[in-house]
Amino acid sequence: MNTQWKNIVGHSELIKRLQTLQMEDRIPHAMLFCGAEGVGKAMTAEALAAVLLCHEPSAGQHCGRCPACHALAGGSHPDYFQLRPESSGKAAKSIKIEAVRELQAGIARVPLLSQRRVVIIHEAEKMNEAAANCLLKTIEEPAGQAVFMLLTSAPAALLDTIVSRCMRVEFGVLQHDELQEVLCRQGLQEAEAGRLADIADGSAARAMSLREPEVQELHRQALTLTERSGRLSVEELLQLAKELSGCSREQLIQWLGFVAMIYRDLLVLYSGSELPLYNRSELNRLTALLDRYPPARLLELLKLVQEYQKRLRSNVSLQLCLEGFFIRLNALVA
Numbered sequence: 001m002n003t004q005w006k007n008i009v010g011h012s013e014l015i016k017r018l019q020t021l022q023m024e025d026r027i028p029h030a031m032l033f034c035g036a037e038g039v040g041k042a043m044t045a046e047a048l049a050a051v052l053l054c055h056e057p058s059a060g061q062h063c064g065r066c067p068a069c070h071a072l073a074g075g076s077h078p079d080y081f082q083l084r085p086e087s088s089g090k091a092a093k094s095i096k097i098e099a100v101r102e103l104q105a106g107i108a109r110v111p112l113l114s115q116r117r118v119v120i121i122h123e124a125e126k127m128n129e130a131a132a133n134c135l136l137k138t139i140e141e142p143a144g145q146a147v148f149m150l151l152t153s154a155p156a157a158l159l160d161t162i163v164s165r166c167m168r169v170e171f172g173v174l175q176h177d178e179l180q181e182v183l184c185r186q187g188l189q190e191a192e193a194g195r196l197a198d199i200a201d202g203s204a205a206r207a208m209s210l211r212e213p214e215v216q217e218l219h220r221q222a223l224t225l226t227e228r229s230g231r232l233s234v235e236e237l238l239q240l241a242k243e244l245s246g247c248s249r250e251q252l253i254q255w256l257g258f259v260a261m262i263y264r265d266l267l268v269l270y271s272g273s274e275l276p277l278y279n280r281s282e283l284n285r286l287t288a289l290l291d292r293y294p295p296a297r298l299l300e301l302l303k304l305v306q307e308y309q310k311r312l313r314s315n316v317s318l319q320l321c322l323e324g325f326f327i328r329l330n331a332l333v334a
């Protein structure tokens, strides 16, 4: 686990605020850390947990030497609890009521080693309703000897009653250079980290998923398609639809996302604005497309992409859906 504030990239204001609350002994009983996956919510929660459990914290830092710090570093602190979604059989991962009950039993007694207990709940939106209601009873109790940190990338999926009882801590997305730094720390070369940071919308988790070869291939295909749109014969369109229909629904939605990024980049290039481009490493290929993609057409195309992303989420035949998309796309681009 991460016990050091200095390992966290970005979020300096937010970290300062948490440290101040800790030093003034005003850390709330329950907090909700909201933000995209991979922006640093868990690292921040862990660093705060280390300070809250330490016997001799100073200036918002844990000491690293006391028995509590040693136990935490060794993974054996009896007052430190984490809950994560688990999968059972083919069902989607979730946090079930049994896990919450077990946690409640664990935190019911007085703390053993530190002044309080700390609970981190990862992907808190994956609590099913029974589990969430059960947890609610615990966080409704007056501030006691436990601090709860609920982490989520989808706060809207949590019960309102839970959200309203937590102090909300909003994690913004990482800036390009911050994300690049995070990726370099994870062992990526600077050039690759920079390229991934271009298209990952400030999320390290998204950036890492974009490294997968199939995803990179989808990204490449999106640009090739944009170059060929409007110049494809019906046979070629159908062939393309057939090839892509081998992808999963999720992959195709992601692929349409890449197509939308290209259209958005072209709009940025038209506007002459300084906004960063998703595909800045392909600037020459983008610029060559400008004549064929005037802004009004790009807006139409973005609408088309959105419509088909929605369709793909419903239970339609992938190949039919793709054929429809390509035919309309080809007609829109002259």
Ligand SMILES: [Zn+2]
Pocket (backbone or CB within 6 Å): 053, 054, 055, 056, 057, 062, 063, 064, 065, 066, 067, 068, 069
């Ligand atoms: Zn300590």
